[in-house]
Amino acid sequence: MTQPKTYIKATSVEHALSLAGESSGSFRYLAGGTDVMVNKFQGNDDAGLLIDISGIDALRQVSATETHLVIGALVCLEELAKHSAVAGNFPVLMEAANSVASPTIRKTATLGGNLLCGNRCSFYNQSAWWREAAGFCLKCSGPLCLASGGKKHCFSKFVSDMAVALISLRAGIEISDLRGVITIPLESIYSGDGINPSLLSNTAIIRAIHIPLHHDFRSVYKKLRKRETLDFTSLTTAISLDKTGMIRIVMGGVHAKPVITDGTGTEDLNSLVSQAVSATRMVDNDTYSRAYRKAMIPVFLDRSFRELQLI
Numbered sequence: 001m002t003q004p005k006t007y008i009k010a011t012s013v014e015h016a017l018s019l020a021g022e023s024s025g026s027f028r029y030l031a032g033g034t035d036v037m038v039n040k041f042q043g044n045d046d047a048g049l050l051i052d053i054s055g056i057d058a059l060r061q062v063s064a065t066e067t068h069l070v071i072g073a074l075v076c077l078e079e080l081a082k083h084s085a086v087a088g089n090f091p092v093l094m095e096a097a098n099s100v101a102s103p104t105i106r107k108t109a110t111l112g113g114n115l116l117c118g119n120r121c122s123f124y125n126q127s128a129w130w131r132e133a134a135g136f137c138l139k140c141s142g143p144l145c146l147a148s149g150g151k152k153h154c155f156s157k158f159v160s161d162m163a164v165a166l167i168s169l170r171a172g173i174e175i176s177d178l179r180g181v182i183t184i185p186l187e188s189i190y191s192g193d194g195i196n197p198s199l200l201s202n203t204a205i206i207r208a209i210h211i212p213l214h215h216d217f218r219s220v221y222k223k224l225r226k227r228e229t230l231d232f233t234s235l236t237t238a239i240s241l242d243k244t245g246m247i248r249i250v251m252g253g254v255h256a257k258p259v260i261t262d263g264t265g266t267e268d269l270n271s272l273v274s275q276a277v278s279a280t281r282m283v284d285n286d287t288y289s290r291a292y293r294k295a296m297i298p299v300f301l302d303r304s305f306r307e308l309q310l311i
């Protein structure tokens with residue numbers, strides 16, 4: 001009897017989509033593999049088939065239209081941070097990319113993979129032995145959430161640093177699936193459910209990110225973590241102010257999805273901070289306490305407003 005394939009390298013988006021459509025069992029796309037492979041080794045991902053999309057050159061381009069900068073999903077974070085069109089137009093993306101993981105990981109980690117990187121929790125991102133000893137939680141088919149003391153909801157943290165910066169810039173995401181190609185606001189793909197954080201169908205392939213040019217954004221990015229390298233976020237904030245005075249605050253690490261607060265640079269900024277804080281949904285599942293992370297939100301936002309010369 002022939003063994004089912006566990007790894008196939010796709011040669012084009014169409015090829016990857018047809019492999020996904022034909023797959024009878026569970027599968028996962030593999031780009032840089034820096035999230036997928038860790039989850040596999042820890043027993044948190046049991047996909048039977050890996051469809052490797054890393055060789056699809058069409059997803060590796062950076063280009064510009066009259067209105068948007070378009071960054072392919074397979075552009076790696078090291079390249080993104082160094083690209084002149086990114087540095088020239090959106091230094092906040094350079095900063096966000098340089099804050100992800102470590103220099104070695106950023107050589108492999110891709111933009112598309114970052115946007116779908118799994119939510120994290122200190123009770124979940126552990127070896128199978130650890131989780132078995134502690135008791136399996138909801139996210140690994142257990143009966144309840146350990147971090148919240150027994151709630152029937154998963155509060156695993158949204159940790160994609162690139163998504164936080166990109167959403168502040170009103171970026172769109174271009175997706176191909178078996179029905180065709182669409183471009184939608186990036187924030188619309190996130191569910192807020194810690195168990196299934198993405199609303200995309202499992203066959204969908206991210207092709208590119210579209211960032212509007214000509215808004216003259218001024219942005220500030222901040223990230224809280226114990227070490228200045230390797231650590232995932234405990235709180236990420238990105239604030240972008242456009243030329244009309246509209247301000248968008250986006251936070252990561254404080255909910256199962258990115259938290260967005262929109263306003264204007266001339267309104268009461270304290271009220272914007274209160275709105276942002278009250279939209280969070282945190283539990284103690286991080287190296288910092290929930291109380292400390294919550295207390296750091298006004299600190300980061302206040303510092304960012306000062307850097308933007310709003311106060």
Ligand SMILES: Cc1cc2nc3c(=O)[nH]c(=O)nc-3n(C[C@H](O)[C@H](O)[C@H](O)COP(=O)(O)OP(=O)(O)OC[C@H]3O[C@@H](n4cnc5c(N)ncnc54)[C@H](O)[C@@H]3O)c2cc1C
Pocket residue numbers: 028029030031032033034035036037038053073074077099100101102105108109110111112113114115116117118159160161162204205206207230231232233
């Ligand atoms: C030690 C360590 C530290 C890290 N620190 C950070 C951090 O600080 N901040 C942070 O944001 N991340 C961090 N990461 C997570 C990860 O490295 C990054 O998010 C990285 O950008 C993921 O990209 P990848 O190409 O390796 O994704 P992969 O592992 O290949 O894929 C991740 C997910 O995205 C899906 N996917 C990938 N590309 C596509 C596509 N084009 N279309 C559809 N689905 C796709 C995969 O199926 C998978 O579900 C860290 C990882 C490690 C191991």
Ligand code: SF4
Pocket residue numbers: 120121122123124137138139140144145146147148153154155156194285
């Ligand atoms: S928040 Fe709760 S359910 Fe979700 S991964 Fe952590 S312990 Fe599990």
